[in-house]
Amino acid sequence: MSLRENPAHPLTFTIGPIDRAALLRPDEKKISAFLTGGRAQIVPVWNQRHLISTDSRPLIFNYTEAARRVDLSSTPLVFLGVENDEPWFALGLPDSETPPDMGVPGTFVMLTDVVTLLPAGEATLLAYARAMVIWHFNHLHCGRCGAPTALTEGGHSRTCTNATCAHRSFPRTDPAVITLVTDGPRCLLGRQSQWPLGMYSTIAGFVEPGETLEQTVRREVREETGIRVGEVRYVASQPWPFPSSVMLGFRAEALSTEIRGDDDELEDCRWFTRAEVDAFGDRDAGGVGFKLPGRYSISRFLIEDWRRET
Numbered sequence: 557m558s559l560r561e562n563p564a565h566p567l568t569f570t571i572g573p574i575d576r577a578a579l580l581r582p583d584e585k586k587i588s589a590f591l592t593g594g595r596a597q598i599v600p601v602w603n604q605r606h607l608i609s610t611d612s613r614p615l616i617f618n619y620t621e622a623a624r625r626v627d628l629s630s631t632p633l634v635f636l637g638v639e640n641d642e643p644w645f646a647l648g649l650p651d652s653e654t655p656p657d658m659g660v661p662g663t664f665v666m667l668t669d670v671v672t673l674l675p676a677g678e679a680t681l682l683a684y685a686r687a688m689v690i691w692h693f694n695h696l697h698c699g700r701c702g703a704p705t706a707l708t709e710g711g712h713s714r715t716c717t718n719a720t721c722a723h724r725s726f727p728r729t730d731p732a733v734i735t736l737v738t739d740g741p742r743c744l745l746g747r748q749s750q751w752p753l754g755m756y757s758t759i760a761g762f763v764e765p766g767e768t769l770e771q772t773v774r775r776e777v778r779e780e781t782g783i784r785v786g787e788v789r790y791v792a793s794q795p796w797p798f799p800s801s802v803m804l805g806f807r808a809e810a811l812s813t814e815i816r817g818d819d820d821e822l823e824d825c826r827w828f829t830r831a832e833v834d835a836f837g838d839r840d841a842g843g844v845g846f847k848l849p850g851r852y853s854i855s856r857f858l859i860e861d862w863r864r865e866t
């Protein structure tokens with residue numbers, strides 16, 4: 557399957573045709589040959605944004621084009637993998653107040669602003685590139701001794717340059733649970749004050765050290781809504797590099813129904829019937845009334861999954 561194909565699949569960022577070719581990462585000569593061999597496909601990422609053309613296509617560069625615009629020796633260049641005999645790389649452009657001039661007509665935009673316009677495979681690849689670049693810029697110094705780190709293993713690790721330390725760190729993704737709680741005919745949705753007006757979503761929170769995923773689901777739902785949940789069932793997962801998570805989607809059965817938020821994460825939380833959710837609008841539709849989360853989110857996937865049940 558190519559990056560441009562767009563299979564019918566409702567969960568964005570999960571169609572991943574690229575071969576990550578992880579066993580090649582330690583082979584510096586091979587990675588270098590990939591980069592300069594003429595077939596390299598380089599995806600620039602600047603300030604957590606991708607360079608998108610006026611017709612909503614990601615703009616990709618070869619080595620010569622990229623080297624003309626950017627000092628490739630001083631900024632993260634990450635080997636992402638191989639697709640159709642083409643090696644793909646993510647290029648982390650240094651922070652700057654204004655977007656760098658890459659010499660082509662296009663704009664650096666947030667992935668969430670264009671994701672619904674992209675073929676599924678491209679959306680997944682851009683999410684992967686974004687996650688890797690963000691990790692690099694957050695780990696330029698050693699977490700153990702503070703010395704600068706250097707990119708190693710094709711960008712899939714960073715190694716401390718202090719020889720007596722030599723600590724190696726690896727890209728991290730933070731697990732977060734996201735849960736649709738039901739009490740039979742109704743589902744539990746809440747909203748945070750900074751979300752688009754009227755948008756309600758499923759209950760989410762980060763997994764803490766020492767917790768099972770099921771324990772996180774029960775704790776987060778209890779903290780945010782006061783609802784106790786019994787059976788917890790895993791449904792699906794979604795990479796969520798905003799900035800560095802993987803969302804683990806669950807369904808949970810409520811054991812209680814009285815809503816009472818013990819923390820202030822949600823400004824409102826309610827039970828909704830299917831008929832009520834059917835009357836919701838779309839997140840970006842504007843206007844007043846209740847709205848569903850974006851179509852690219854696993855939250856929406858969990859809600860639609862529930863709506864299809866009879």
Ligand SMILES: [Zn+2]
Binds near residue numbers: 698700721723
């Ligand atoms: Zn160190």
